[in-house]
Amino acid sequence: xxxxxxxxxxxxxxxxxxxxxxxxxxxxxxxxxxxxxxxxxxxxxxxxxxxxxxxxxxxxxxxxxxxxxxxxxxxxxxxxxxxxxxxxxxxxxxxxxxxxxxxxxxxxxxxxxxxxxxxxxxxxxxxxxxxxxxxxxxxxxxxxxxxxxxxxxxxxxxxxxxxxxxxxxxxxxxxxxxxxxxxxxxxxxxxxxxxxxxxxxxxxxxxxxxxxxxxxxxxxxxxxxxxxxxxxxxxxxxxxxxxxxxxxxxxxxxxxxxxxxxxxxxxxxxxxxxxxxxxxxxxxxxxxxxxxxxxxxxxxxxxxxxxxxxxxxxxxxxxxxxxxxxxxxxxxxxxxxxxxxxxxxxxxxxx
Amino acid sequence: xxxxxxxxxxxxxxxxxxxxxxxxxxxxxxxxxxxxxxxxxxxxxxxxxxxxxxxxxxxxxxxxxxxxxxxxxxxxxxxxxxxxxxxxxxxxxxxxxxxxxxxxxxxxxxxxxxxxxxxxxxxxxxxxxxxxxxxxxxxxxxxxxxxxxxxxxxxxxxxxxxxxxxxxxxxxxxxxxxxxxxxxxxxxxxxxxxxxxxxxxxxxxxxxxxxxxxxxxxxxxxxxxxxxxxxxxxxxxxxxxxxxxxxxxxxxxxxxxxxxxxxxxxxxxxxxxxxxxxxxxxxxxxxxxxxxxxx
Numbered sequence: 001x002x003x004x005x006x007x008x009x010x011x012x013x014x015x016x017x018x019x020x021x022x023x024x025x026x027x028x029x030x031x032x033x034x035x036x037x038x039x040x041x042x043x044x045x046x047x048x049x050x051x052x053x054x055x056x057x058x059x060x061x062x063x064x065x066x067x068x069x070x071x072x073x074x075x076x077x078x079x080x081x082x083x084x085x086x087x088x089x090x091x092x093x094x095x096x097x098x099x100x101x102x103x104x105x106x107x108x109x110x111x112x113x114x115x116x117x118x119x120x121x122x123x124x125x126x127x128x129x130x131x132x133x134x135x136x137x138x139x140x141x142x143x144x145x146x147x148x149x150x151x152x153x154x155x156x157x158x159x160x161x162x163x164x165x166x167x168x169x170x171x172x173x174x175x176x177x178x179x180x181x182x183x184x185x186x187x188x189x190x191x192x193x194x195x196x197x198x199x200x201x202x203x204x205x206x207x208x209x210x211x212x213x214x215x216x217x218x219x220x221x222x223x224x225x226x227x228x229x230x231x232x233x234x235x236x237x238x239x240x241x242x243x244x245x246x247x248x249x250x251x252x253x254x255x256x257x258x259x260x261x262x263x264x265x266x267x268x269x270x271x272x273x274x275x276x277x278x279x280x281x282x283x284x285x286x287x288x289x290x291x292x293x294x295x296x297x298x299x300x301x302x303x304x305x306x307x308x309x310x311x312x313x314x315x316x317x318x319x320x321x322x323x324x325x326x327x328x329x330x331x332x333x334x335x336x337x338x339x340x341x342x343x344x345x346x347x348x349x350x351x
Numbered sequence: 352x353x354x355x356x357x358x359x360x361x362x363x364x365x366x367x368x369x370x371x372x373x374x375x376x377x378x379x380x381x382x383x384x385x386x387x388x389x390x391x392x393x394x395x396x397x398x399x400x401x402x403x404x405x406x407x408x409x410x411x412x413x414x415x416x417x418x419x420x421x422x423x424x425x426x427x428x429x430x431x432x433x434x435x436x437x438x439x440x441x442x443x444x445x446x447x448x449x450x451x452x453x454x455x456x457x458x459x460x461x462x463x464x465x466x467x468x469x470x471x472x473x474x475x476x477x478x479x480x481x482x483x484x485x486x487x488x489x490x491x492x493x494x495x496x497x498x499x500x501x502x503x504x505x506x507x508x509x510x511x512x513x514x515x516x517x518x519x520x521x522x523x524x525x526x527x528x529x530x531x532x533x534x535x536x537x538x539x540x541x542x543x544x545x546x547x548x549x550x551x552x553x554x555x556x557x558x559x560x561x562x563x564x565x566x567x568x569x570x571x572x573x574x575x576x577x578x579x580x581x582x583x584x585x586x587x588x589x590x591x592x593x594x595x596x597x598x599x600x601x602x603x604x605x606x607x608x609x610x611x612x613x614x615x616x617x618x619x620x621x622x623x624x625x626x627x628x629x630x631x632x633x634x635x636x637x638x639x640x641x642x643x644x645x646x
Contacts, residue, residue, distance in 0.1 A: 003453045007446065008439070096437030100490070102404055103431035103498070104454035107425045348406060 001106055001114040009119055012083065016122075020129050024071065028135040031115060034062065038140030052223050055144035056253075066141045066149070068133045073159035076130050077167035080123040081196050085175020086188040088115055089346075093183050118243045127168035133139065135160045146226075147246030152254035152315050152323070154204035159181040166331030171196050173338035180345050196269050203327070209315065212324050216313045217247075218261065219302045225247040225258065225312070231281050232276075233313055239281055241303065242274035243310050252317035263307025277303060353380045355415055355501045355533045356401055362409035362557075363396050370396040373410070374557045378535060378550075381502075382564075383527055384457035386537040386625055388554035394537040395434060397554070398505045401535070402431040403447075415500055427457055429560030433507045436490035440479030444472050447489060448496075450527045463496035466522075484515025488522060495526050501533045502526075509544055520547050539641040551623070553630045561630045565623065572626050575603045575616040586613075593629040604629040 006013075038058060045054040059066070069254075092098040102108050142151040149156055158167065160248040174196055179188040227242035244304070245255040260282060269275035279286045285298035315323070356378040363371045371393035378384050388394050400412050401407045403420015412418075416593060417425045448463045467474060468486050472481070478489065487507055494502055504523070510515040524547050527534055538544050544551065551568060561568070572592065574640040579601045580589045589611070590606040604621065605611075611618050622631070 001454060004450050007442065007450075095436060096433060097439050097441065098437070099402075099404060099431070099433035100437050100493070101454070102420070102449075103402055103426065103433070103494075104425035104428070104451065105456055107420070107423055107426065108456050110423075 001111060002118065004101070005115050005118045009084075009122070014124055016126055020126060023069075024129065024133045027069070027133050030065075031137040034079075034141050038144070046052065054148070059144045059146060059149075062141055064144070066138055070156060070159040071136060072126075072157070073131050073134050074166050075124075076127055077171040077198055078200075080126065080168045081171030081175035081192045082125055082189050083209070084181045086192045087185050088119060088176050088179060089215075090179040090183060090185040090188050096225055102262040108346050109343060112343060114175075116176060116342065118168060120270060122171040123168045124165045127164040128162075131159070131164035144251065145252070147244055147255065150246075150254060150317075151202045151252035151320060152317055154208070154254070157208075157254070157320075157323070158200070158204070161320070163331070165323055165326050166198070166328035166335070169335045169337070170331040173335045173342070177338045177342050177345070178246055180342055187307060187317070196236060208323065209254075209325065210321060211323055212315070214256055214313045214315050216311065217250055219310045219312060220300075221308060221310055222248055223297065224299045224303075225310050226300050226303075227274075227285060229277070229279070229281070229296070229299065238276040239276040239279050239286070241277045242269070245271060247310070247312045248315055250314065250316050251321070254315040256315065258310055258312040261309045261311050267311070277308060278306065279303060286291070353379045354378060354413075355498075356399075356412070356535065358397070358410065358412040358450060359413050360410035361397070361400065361407055363393075363400060363405055369557075372557045374554075374556075374559070376552070376562075378552065381535050382550035383524075383534040383536065383548045384550045384552060385541075385548030385565075386535060387541055387544055387552060388537075388560075390539055390633060392404040394539075394554055395505055397534065398431075398537055402429065402503055404435075417426060423456075427455060427497065428500045429508050430494035430497050430502040431505040432487075432490050432502070432507045435510060436484050436487045436507060438478040438481075438486055438490060440477065441476065444476050444478065444479055444481075444489060445474035447478060447493060448474075451493050451496055457498045459496045459498050462498075463492055466492045470522075478484045482515070484511050487511055487515065487519050489518065491522060492514065495576050498530070498608075499532060501535065502535045503571070504534065506537055506539070508538065509598045516543065517546075522548055543625045545623050547645070551627070553627055555631055561627075568626060569609060569620065569623065571612060572604060572606050572621050573612075574621050574625070574627075575601075575605060575611065576617045576619070577601060577616040580615075591644045598607070 041054045041058050042051065045051040092101065101111060117238045135162060142156065145151065145156065151160065152155065154166055157163070171192070175188070175192040181187070182188040221243070225246050226242050228242045229239055229241050231237055231239055241260065243258050243260055245253055245258050247253055247258070252274040257271045259267040259271070260275050262268045279299070279302055281287055316318065353587065354377050356376065358374055358376045361371060361374040362369060374393065374397060386394055386398070397406065400407055401414050401419055403426070415425070415428050418431070418489070420426060442450070446469060448460070448467065449462060452458050452460060464639050470485070472485060472489065478486065481489065491507065496505070508519050510520060520543065523534065526532070536544060536548065549565050551561070551563065551565050552559060564627070577598050579596055581601065582594050585591060585605065589605040590608045591608055595602045606627070
């Protein structure tokens with residue numbers, strides 16, 4: 001049975017392995033260079049305390065490959081579900097070959113076990129190699145990423161560490177189960193993709209923020225969390241302040257909400273909103289001509305002096321690994337459930 | 352008499368439709384059994400249940416005394432050639448034999464090789480490129496080299512041309528003689544079964560309409576032609592299978608163990624095909640006349 005499974009699977013396995021080898025080699029070759037750039041930049045910026053600015057420059061310069069490799073890790077489980085999971089059984093059902101193989105001296109439970117086990121293991125291994133290689137490569141970029149691409153933020157979290165393995169196992173089991181129920185390859189692939197995408201969107205929106213109670217605290221406004229100020233109308237109008245979804249001193253954190261508090265502690269602007277502040281842009285620290293090498297730093301100091309603060313609810317970066325384990329565990333449980341369903345179905349209902 | 356297949360009130364439902372209902376059947380060992388019936392009679396469903404590919408909705412079925420497909424050992428005892436003889440299109444002939452070696456403890460590699468050579472199949476050929484006849488032969492080879500006690504074949508020749516059909520049935524007959532296995536073969540064509548079967552079962556609407564050894568069936572059925580007569584006036588030992596009347600003439604197909612002496616009748620023998628057709632038509636009337644002729 002192992003031989004037959006491997007014989008049926010080897011084409012796509014070899015192709016996937018080749019792609020992964022190329023990816024790993026490219027990452028291995030460019031990774032050290034990226035790390036040394038980062039180390040040099042840190043050495044430069046630390047004395048004059050401009051590392052936040054260095055992070056932005058450094059990340060901006062490497063954003064494209066960063067997004068590309070992250071996308072590969074995010075897409076891999078979906079592809080596994082589509083091209084390994086869904087057709088695993090439907091291909092046999094469509095060609096009628098299940099009737100051939102079920103009448104060899106192998107029970108269909110064992111037949112499914114070997115097919116699921118071998119291909120599923122390959123899926124998890126592929127996700128493991130891909131996920132860990134990208135995690136290693138993008139380490140300096142994760143330390144310097146823009147807040148919306150922070151390591152804990154939805155897009156990046158799912159493309160790092162061990163969760164890709166959980167996703168891949170789940171997508172594969174989902175594809176197999178859907179294939180068994182739908183019995184035809186193309187509809188099964190479409191349904192698998194739709195269901196997997198829906199779950200991947202629902203997870204960070206509905207479940208992940210609550211894996212642990214998020215932290216809420218109040219921060220002074222500065223380079224990291226200050227979005228900007230702008231004046232309504234042609235000068236003379238009120239000055240508006242907006243905040244960014246980031247918290248100072250917590251690089252990599254996933255900011256769920258960031259409110260602007262006025263000096264009395266009242267929320268005057270929610271996430272992504274702006275509120276008027278009593279500063280002048282014609283003279284004083286917030287006037288454009290005052291902007292020195294540190295940009296708006298003097299202006300932020302003035303706003304902080306007036307008593308404005310950011311109140312943020314966030315999941316800090318030090319929860320990265322606990323979250324990875326919890327989420328991988330959730331997907332492992334879902335995978336087990338689907339696998340059980342597949343075995344039940346193949347024994348009782350499939351024909 | 353031992354049975355290779357026994358079913359009791361067997362039924363299989365797909366959604367709301369019953370593909371097979373209340374089927375009670377007993378297939379004896381040591382025969383090449385032809386299972387014949389019109390399309391939709393439940394032949395394929397019955398054989399799939401026998402192969403363990405389907406689970407019955409109602410009733411029970413045993414094959415070689417065990418529940419079909421329950422254990423690897425039971426699977427090893429039953430060979431199955433499915434309808435349209437499915438094969439892995441991407442695998443070569445040799446790889447199919449390797450599949451057989453890997454998946455069957457009693458695999459007879461010598462037999463498989465020999466048959467492939469005899470058939471003139473190139474081991475490096477992909478199964479997807481084989482002709483229909485070659486595919487059927489390869490599927491049969493897989494079924495035979497497993498060395499089963501019972502080989503089930505579901506319409507194996509339905510899609511073959513006459514020549515390939517003859518070759519397939521010939522191969523099957525040879526294998527039966529060499530390896531002494533029981534065979535259950537389904538078809539909706541009596542002419543196919545006539546060449547290989549020595550036992551015949553007619554299945555209509557899930558019911559066994561007729562079952563018996565072919566020679567015995569032929570010896571006990573007669574066509575009577577003569578002046579018009581009411582069937583009730585035939586002797587009690589003559590069971591009417593079918594009757595047709597014109598204004599002045601009656602034609603009966605009757606089953607009887609006793610010789611027919613009535614001089615009014617012209618008695619003629621039936622071909623197997625005529626016999627099967629007689630049982631397949633007029634289901635309402637014949638249901639009561641369902642018989643089993645054995646020994």
